[in-house]
Amino acid sequence: MKRLIYLNIFYLFFSSNVKSQIDFNWQQHIFNVYFNKNSDLLSSESSKLIRQSLLNIGTVNIRKIQLKGFADSDNTDSFNLQLSSKRAKKVYNFLITQAVPQSMIEMESLGETMPISEVKSLNRRVEIIISYEVLNYRNLNQKSSKLIVKGKVSNKNTGLPLASTIVIDYKKQTFFSSSPSNGKFLLSPYLGALITFSRDGFLNNSIILNDSIIKQSNDTVFLDIKLKPIEVTEKIVFEKIYFYSDSDSLKPESKPDLLHLLNIMKNDKNIIIEIQGHMNCPLSYPMNNFQKKYNHELSYKRAKAVYNFLVKNGIAASRLTYKGMSNFKMIFQEPKNDAEADRNKRVEVWKLKVIEN
Numbered sequence: 060m061k062r063l064i065y066l067n068i069f070y071l072f073f074s075s076n077v078k079s080q081i082d083f084n085w086q087q088h089i090f091n092v093y094f095n096k097n098s099d100l101l102s103s104e105s106s107k108l109i110r111q112s113l114l115n116i117g118t119v120n121i122r123k124i125q126l127k128g129f130a131d132s133d134n135t136d137s138f139n140l141q142l143s144s145k146r147a148k149k150v151y152n153f154l155i156t157q158a159v160p161q162s163m164i165e166m167e168s169l170g171e172t173m174p175i176s177e178v179k180s181l182n183r184r185v186e187i188i189i190s191y192e193v194l195n196y197r198n199l200n201q202k203s204s205k206l207i208v209k210g211k212v213s214n215k216n217t218g219l220p221l222a223s224t225i226v227i228d229y230k231k232q233t234f235f236s237s238s239p240s241n242g243k244f245l246l247s248p249y250l251g252a253l254i255t256f257s258r259d260g261f262l263n264n265s266i267i268l269n270d271s272i273i274k275q276s277n278d279t280v281f282l283d284i285k286l287k288p289i290e291v292t293e294k295i296v297f298e299k300i301y302f303y304s305d306s307d308s309l310k311p312e313s314k315p316d317l318l319h320l321l322n323i324m325k326n327d328k329n330i331i332i333e334i335q336g337h338m339n340c341p342l343s344y345p346m347n348n349f350q351k352k353y354n355h356e357l358s359y360k361r362a363k364a365v366y367n368f369l370v371k372n373g374i375a376a377s378r379l380t381y382k383g384m385s386n387f388k389m390i391f392q393e394p395k396n397d398a399e400a401d402r403n404k405r406v407e408v409w410k411l412k413v414i415e416n
Contacts, residue, residue, distance in 0.1 A: 086191055088116055091184040092150065096133070098183075099145035106153055109187065113157060116191050125165045125188040126150050131179040132171040144168035150185045158344070160353065162306075192232055205249055206268060210282035212242040212256055216416050221258055221286060224382075226359060228253040233356050254282075261286035262331070262413065263380040289331070293410040295323075300365065300406040307360035309368070317368055320408060324374045331411045333380045336362030339403035340386035341393050351385070359383025365406055380411075 090112065092105035113121070128147030130139035147166045154164055174182045212223045220242030227234040229252040238244040238256075248254060248268060255265040264284050266272070272280065300317060301310040309317070324330065336358040362381040370376050391399040 085122075088112060088189045088191070089186065091186050093180065094146055094183045094185075096131070096180075096183065097142065099142060099149050101146075101149045101153055109150070109153060110157060112187075112189065113159075116189060121159075121163065121189060121191045123165065123190040124154060124159065124163055125186075125190070126167065127186040127188075128166070128168045129173065129182055129184050129186070130171050131182045132174070133179065136170060140168055140170035143170050146183075146185050150187065158353070205247060207279040208244075208246040208248060208254070208268070208282060209279060210244055210284055212238045212244065212258075212284045212286060214261075215285035215287045216414065221261070223256050223258040223261075223284075223286070226255045226257070228255070233359065235352070235355060256284045256286065257380070257382055258286055259382075260290075261288055262333075262411070263382075288414040289333075289411040290414055291333075291409045292412050295320075295408045295410070297406045297408065298402055301401065302361055302364075302404060307357065307364045309364055317365070320365070321369060321372050321374070324369060324378065331378050331380070331413065333382065333409040333411055334362045334365050335382050335384050335407040335409065336360070336365070337384050337388060337403060337405050337407065338386050339389065339394060339400045342386075342389075343393060354385040355383055357383070358385050361404075362406065 090108070092101065092108060094100065094102075126147045128143035128145075128150075130143045130146075132139070134142070144166075147168055151164055151166055155161065171182070175184075176182060212221045213219060214221055220240065221238070222240045222242070223238045225236040225238060225244060225246065227236065227246065227248050229249050234248075236244065236246060246254070250268055252268050253265060254268065255263050257263045264286055266282060266284075268280070297316045297320065299315065300313045302308060302313075303310060324332070338354055338358045338361070340354055359382070362383055366376075366379050366381045369379060386403070389403045390405075391403055394400040394403060
């Protein structure tokens with residue numbers, strides 16, 4: 060029988076009912092992939108559709124993917140329930156090959172319930188719901204809060220331009236950019252965003268785009284970013300600062316090491332430190348742009364979580380800098396057990412000394 064592929068794609072938007080606001084905190088992209096009668100084989104056309112949907116959304120912003128497996132009514136309830144489970148599992152397995160973290164995926168098997176058509180082929184499906192975060196737009200009567208930010212990154216001591224990593228934090232979202240070797244950058248962040256410029260061997264420099272910097276929301280902002288060169292005087296590895304899997308939330312058993320680090324900072328008020336977040340992602344794991352962005356973002360947020368703990372407990376932000384190291388410096392490139400994986404998910408603290416002119 061010739062295979063029939065049906066595509067049913069639509070977008071569902073959640074927004075505020077207040078007329079003066081558009082509050083798209085979350086969006087959902089919902090679509091179906093279809094299967095042959097009594098089959099759980101995922102077609103190449105369906106695989107391409109799923110892959111393209113991930114790319115179209117911008118995978119770094121995806122927070123959850125729900126899979127709902129269905130079947131037609133041609134067989135017994137138990138058979139259809141099992142078949143719908145197998146179909147959802149095939150989509151799940153494909154998402155894993157695309158480097159989607161397991162913790163993001165939820166599965167549900169619904170058998171022949173909830174038919175969407177009298178045409179039985181349309182009921183042999185897996186419904187895929189991709190939930191992802193988007194930026195807020197506030198007050199339609201005001202000018203757009205999006206800005207144009209131009210500038211240059213340079214060495215504070217020599218004045219020479221620097222290539223750098225640029226991180227934009229805005230409303231729980233994180234975006235990555237960079238400046239090339241000439242140091243010049245062009246960004247389009249929102250009012251209220253935190254922009255952090257970093258480079259190995261230099262202190263971070265962070266700017267908040269608030270009203271003291273911005274006179275009008277549509278202004279073009281020019282930033283002259285100077286990074287202070289540093290040298291490392293000591294490295295301290297904290298192997299018991301633990302995070303929940305695929306999360307930047309600290310586990311309770313991390314408290315002793317966090318308090319130890321806090322005491323180091325309080326006992327020597329002259330030291331400056333760099334906090335480096337590392338993660339576990341075996342080199343044999345499928346690696347694409349989605350996974351690379353995810354690794355970078357998660358390791359950055361883990362380092363920032365330690366930074367936030369120290370600031371909350373009275374350490375001046377000017378004494379701290381933090382970086383996400385992704386999985387570039389794993390102790391065990393192919394961890395054999397949870398203990399080795401946990402050692403990859405570590406936090407390193409480097410004591411620094413600023414190099415003066």
